Amino acid sequence: MTRVLELLVSLLIVAVLIVVVGALLPNHGHVEREVEVSSPLRQIFDSVNTLRRFPEWSPERRLDPQLRMEYEGPRTGVGATVNWSGDESVGKGSVKIISSEEDSQVKMEVVNNFAGENKTYTITLNPSENGKTTRIVWAYDVDYGWDLAWRYAGLYIHGKPDATVQTAVANVANMLASFPNVDYKDQDIQEVEVVGVPVLVLSTKAPRTLDEVEDATYTSIARIEAVMTKYGLTQAGPVRTVTTNWGDDNYVFDVSIPVDSTTFMLDGTEYTINAPVLSDTVEDILEEEDAAPLMLGDYDEDGYLIIEDGVRAKISYSGHALVTEYSGSPAALPLLRLQLKAFSETHGYLYSEMGGGRFWDEVIETTEDGEQTFKVTLPVEP
Incomplete structure (x- = not known):
């Protein structure tokens, strides 16, 4: 009996110590x-x-x-x-x-x-x-x-x-x-909803100088305008420069002009401009070694409608995007693109620089003294 009492007292002492020590521990x-x-x-x-x-x-x-x-x-x-x-x-x-x-x-x-x-x-x-x-x-x-x-x-x-x-x-x-190390603190960047429009597109490239990029852009615009005239289409918005690859030596890009209709006629046949979707049938045809050259009304590997002279047509990107505007020299456009990329990274937006996810730039205003205002757009997932 004495040993039982000693055990109970010992357990009680241990319990008291646990409570006392616990009460003294930080809360x-x-x-x-x-x-x-x-x-x-x-x-x-x-x-x-x-x-x-x-x-x-x-x-x-x-x-x-x-x-x-x-x-x-x-x-x-x-x-x-x-x-x-x-x-x-x-x-x-x-x-x-x-x-x-x-x-x-x-x-x-x-x-x-x-x-x-x-x-x-x-x-x-x-x-x-x-x-x-x-x-x-x-x-x-x-x-x-x-x-x-x-x-x-x-x-x-x-x-x-x-x-x-x-x-x-x-x-x-x-x-x-891993983010682009650029400061966008003073650049107004907004999330917007972009509505796709019919555009005519011509791919080109030029050495990375302002003059040569400008020359290549004007040449492409002239070719697209000639096609627009032939097919009875009218420009319906600012010219877009869509970045494909900003390389070390060359700038690869698309010149894209919005037009006023999703349909056009030639020789009694109506053609419709659609959003680029590459069907299995088209993909199989493009993979054939002896496939015939693409003609008016065909679709290329990007799902664009072939017209002529390298000009293609599609419905442009539709969905969420980040946009910013800038007035000054076009030499600042690469920095603006980096700022948009950095902003999308830090805010957790997903983007892809492939296909419909590519940047595009527009000149939205030109003052009397020639200063241009650019709008730069980066498609993102919400």
């Missing part, structure tokens, strides 16, 4: 890690002010490559949310932006399977004095309250929670390094 946990990057400050802010880039920096994605994600709320800023579910290593959770200060700080509410409640990420951006680099400080905070199990779990905050923060900040740095 709050904090971990932070940092990295210094050379990306423009606005790029860094935009990249963490959206959760559309979550797949790139997510520590959970590293643990479970098959992680399933769903987005809610706005694309950027307060309310932007991503919910995830994965294997047992990550479980279910979410991240939601709850406060946002431009170029300064983003705070996120975190729900995961770590111990505690009121879990948050606070991402603070500290530019250097010379403005060439920025220190990203990524903090994780959690409350344990009076839950003793959580308080004891807090002793291991420098385990998995610490590793999670370190992974996130390192992944963000690597992600930023």
